[in-house]
Amino acid sequence: MKVLVFVEQRDGKIKTSSREAIAAAHQIAGSSANVAALVVGTPGDGLKDAGVDTIFTVNKPEFKLFNVMNYTAAAQKAVEEFKAEAVIGMASPMGRELFPRLAARLNGGLITDVTSLQASSGSFKGGTKPMYAGKVLAQVEFKGSGIKLVTVRPNSIQTTVSGGAGNVVELAVATADSKLKTLEVKKGSSDKPDLTEAARIISGGRSLGSADNFKIINECADALNATVGASRAAVDAGYAGHSMQVGQTGKTVSPQLYVACGISGAIQHMAGMRTSKVIVAINSDPEAPIFSVADYGIVADLFEAVPILTKKLKEIL
Amino acid sequence: MKILVLLKQTPDTEAKVSPKGDGTGLDIAGTIIINPYDEFAVEEALKVKEKNGSGEVVIVSCGPADIKERMIKALAMGADRGVYIENTGLEDADSLTTARLIAAAVKAENADLVFSGKQGIDADNMHVGIMVAELLGWPHVNVVNKFELEGKTARVEREVEGGQVEVYQVELPAVIGANKSLNTPRFASLPGIMKAKKKPLDVKKPSDLGLDIGQLKSEIKAQVVSYNKPPQKPAGKVFKGESVEEMVSKVVKLLREEAKVI
Numbered sequence: 001m002k003v004l005v006f007v008e009q010r011d012g013k014i015k016t017s018s019r020e021a022i023a024a025a026h027q028i029a030g031s032s033a034n035v036a037a038l039v040v041g042t043p044g045d046g047l048k049d050a051g052v053d054t055i056f057t058v059n060k061p062e063f064k065l066f067n068v069m070n071y072t073a074a075a076q077k078a079v080e081e082f083k084a085e086a087v088i089g090m091a092s093p094m095g096r097e098l099f100p101r102l103a104a105r106l107n108g109g110l111i112t113d114v115t116s117l118q119a120s121s122g123s124f125k126g127g128t129k130p131m132y133a134g135k136v137l138a139q140v141e142f143k144g145s146g147i148k149l150v151t152v153r154p155n156s157i158q159t160t161v162s163g164g165a166g167n168v169v170e171l172a173v174a175t176a177d178s179k180l181k182t183l184e185v186k187k188g189s190s191d192k193p194d195l196t197e198a199a200r201i202i203s204g205g206r207s208l209g210s211a212d213n214f215k216i217i218n219e220c221a222d223a224l225n226a227t228v229g230a231s232r233a234a235v236d237a238g239y240a241g242h243s244m245q246v247g248q249t250g251k252t253v254s255p256q257l258y259v260a261c262g263i264s265g266a267i268q269h270m271a272g273m274r275t276s277k278v279i280v281a282i283n284s285d286p287e288a289p290i291f292s293v294a295d296y297g298i299v300a301d302l303f304e305a306v307p308i309l310t311k312k313l314k315e316i317l
Numbered sequence: 318m319k320i321l322v323l324l325k326q327t328p329d330t331e332a333k334v335s336p337k338g339d340g341t342g343l344d345i346a347g348t349i350i351i352n353p354y355d356e357f358a359v360e361e362a363l364k365v366k367e368k369n370g371s372g373e374v375v376i377v378s379c380g381p382a383d384i385k386e387r388m389i390k391a392l393a394m395g396a397d398r399g400v401y402i403e404n405t406g407l408e409d410a411d412s413l414t415t416a417r418l419i420a421a422a423v424k425a426e427n428a429d430l431v432f433s434g435k436q437g438i439d440a441d442n443m444h445v446g447i448m449v450a451e452l453l454g455w456p457h458v459n460v461v462n463k464f465e466l467e468g469k470t471a472r473v474e475r476e477v478e479g480g481q482v483e484v485y486q487v488e489l490p491a492v493i494g495a496n497k498s499l500n501t502p503r504f505a506s507l508p509g510i511m512k513a514k515k516k517p518l519d520v521k522k523p524s525d526l527g528l529d530i531g532q533l534k535s536e537i538k539a540q541v542v543s544y545n546k547p548p549q550k551p552a553g554k555v556f557k558g559e560s561v562e563e564m565v566s567k568v569v570k571l572l573r574e575e576a577k578v579i
Contacts, residue, residue, distance in 0.1 A: 010478070066483065069456060093477035097459055100447035104413060109538030112442060126539070130547070131440050132334040136343065138440075139543045146538055179488035180456035183472075186482040194478030200578075224579070242498045243480045248330050248438060249353060249497050257578040268330050274547070278576045280568060286557055295576065296568045297555030308565045316569070317579065 001122050003029040004056075004082055006075060006089035006098065007039040007047065010185075012064070014039060014046040017197050020157040021088045022051050024150075028086060030121035032164035038078040040071050044168040051161030054082065055168045062175050065185055066094055069178035072101045077173045079106060079147065086124055091151040092197060099151050108147035111140045115156040115254070115275065124148055133248050133271030154197040155254050155277075192227040195246060200257045201276075203229035203246055204239070207262035207284075207302060211239045216306045217261060223313040229253065229273075231263045247272035259309075262302040265290030282306065318372035320362040321423055322396065323433035323446055325380060326387045327352045330438070336544035343544055351387045354434025356394075356502040357495035362432050363395045364500065365466055373397045375426060379404050379418050385518060393505035393513035400426070400519050406530045407523070411539040416448035418533070421526035423449060428490060429469075435460045435494040443494070450492035458485050459494030 003025040007018040022037065029035045036054035037047050041064040044055035056078045063070055075098065079087060087102065089095040091113040103110035114127030118139070126141035127150055142148050195201060202224060204217040221228045230240035232247050246253055248271040258276035263269060265288055274293055281294035282305045291297045298305055328334060332347020366372040376391045378384045379402040388399040402418050404410060423431055433446030443459060450457035463474035469489045474482050476496070523530050554571065556564040572579045
């Protein structure tokens with residue numbers, strides 16, 4: 001089965017999480033020959049040895065910034081060129097914006113945010129997708145013929161692939177005669193990966209007591225090379241920005257390691273982080289619900305425990 | 318200006334949701350509410366109408382019949398009328414099928430602007446609003462934090478990874494997906510609640526929109542075949558009563574040697 005992988009770039013840098021999408025594509029395609037990558041707005045050389053034989057690019061200045069109309073046109077062109085039967089991308093801000101539009105344009109089936117694929121070489125039935133904020137796992141299958149589109153939740157696919165011929169093919173795609181113009185992308189406050197893609201996250205709750213006190217979380221995050229998150233209570237209290245909120249009305253995260261500091265574990269918070277691989281909870285209240293999902297717990301005051309954790313991590317990392 | 322709001326219902330966050338014994342459906346115990354993100358969409362539509370000084374806000378929903386109760390709540394917030402699309406026979410519809418029904422209604426209404434919530438908190442999909450835009454050939458921006466309209470041109474901001482913000486210029490008609498930080502939804506006033514019951518709520522069958530149920534059914538391309546409980550984690554190791562130094566050391570060791578994540 002021929003699979004196109006939509007590879008993301010920001011500022012010309014190819015996102016490492018896109019490697020997961022390529023690995024997912026291999027579960028269906030069987031060989032590098034059946035896997036093509038599309039990367040828009042930057043040359044494709046960054047994808048040599050990434051497990052694909054063909055690298056489609058649209059390397060034009062007006063395609064550098066993400067614009068869903070232009071990028072959908074590029075993806076459509078790559079699908080036609082490669083005769084792709086499936087398209088895989090990441091469940092990222094870009095993937096989530098692009099894939100529904102692409103599915104509607106190609107009249108295809110769409111399953112998003114999957115944590116595993118139901119696939120074997122040459123066959124692609126569907127995938128598993130958390131619903132109701134992770135309270136249930138739905139098995140979703142494609143029906144009928146037509147192209148199959150999937151986005152994969154970051155950190156779900158553990159394997160990596162390499163090799164592949166890596167032939168770069170420049171696609172001729174006209175700028176969409178679009179009523180949508182990307183004016184600019186304002187720089188973020190952090191150079192760390194986004195919460196939704198981070199492999200490690202450390203979050204603070206309302207018991208931090210002030211925005212200033214988040215610095216002990218930030219210091220620990222630096223030692224751990226983690227992205228900083230926050231509970232809704234901490235965000236509502238003004239200690240952290242909404243972009244940092246983990247939970248049902250914030251971001252759903254699934255890192256390798258999630259450290260919850262002074263977070264009691266409201267349902268709304270757990271909804272956003274329960275699929276984390278390993279959860280560490282630090283809380284002074286031994287009855288806090290967060291301990292029920294924690295792999296490792298420390299019943300202690302976070303102001304005492306977190307600096308010690310930072311110190312220990314610095315020693316070994 | 319005619320502004321449409323796509324509204325769906327979901328169980329609230331606290332609801333208990335679990336697979337039925339045979340996995341074919343869900344048991345849901347809890348309150349059914351307006352999908353929280355759709356309230357931001359309703360609020361933004363009302364704000365645009367108010368700023369404009371005239372216009373109409375129309376709530377559009379497709380789903381089971383009790384969704385009308387949620388539509389009336391949106392009317393109580395200040396929307397002018399509702400269009401309810403029956404989904405009898407299409408309960409298994411995928412997002413694209415639902416989008417076809419809604420796009421047909423949007424077209425029939427000749428809307429200038431459509432707001433939706435950025436995602437439903439049930440299937441967590443973020444599909445339908447975007448698909449409606451594509452089916453109509455309109456632009457869309459989802460996960461919108463800031464929306465400013467001048468005439469027929471909007472300046473829209475959406476937050477992406479690492480706190481970066483994409484800034485767009487969008488020509489109407491367009492679909493805009495509301496994020497939480499877009500606004501603070503108003504509460505329905507008592508007079509609003511009284512008036513809502515008298516506001517028009519049209520009921521449409523797919524055939525009223527020129528669509529055939531059999532045809533739509535045959536075009537469903539993705540379907541949930543079973544629901545399962547997430548795997549239960551074994552009870553974790555919780556340390557208490559020792560020195561903090563001691564407990565932290567143990568956890569760091571476990572993270573390295575047992576969990577192998579650092």
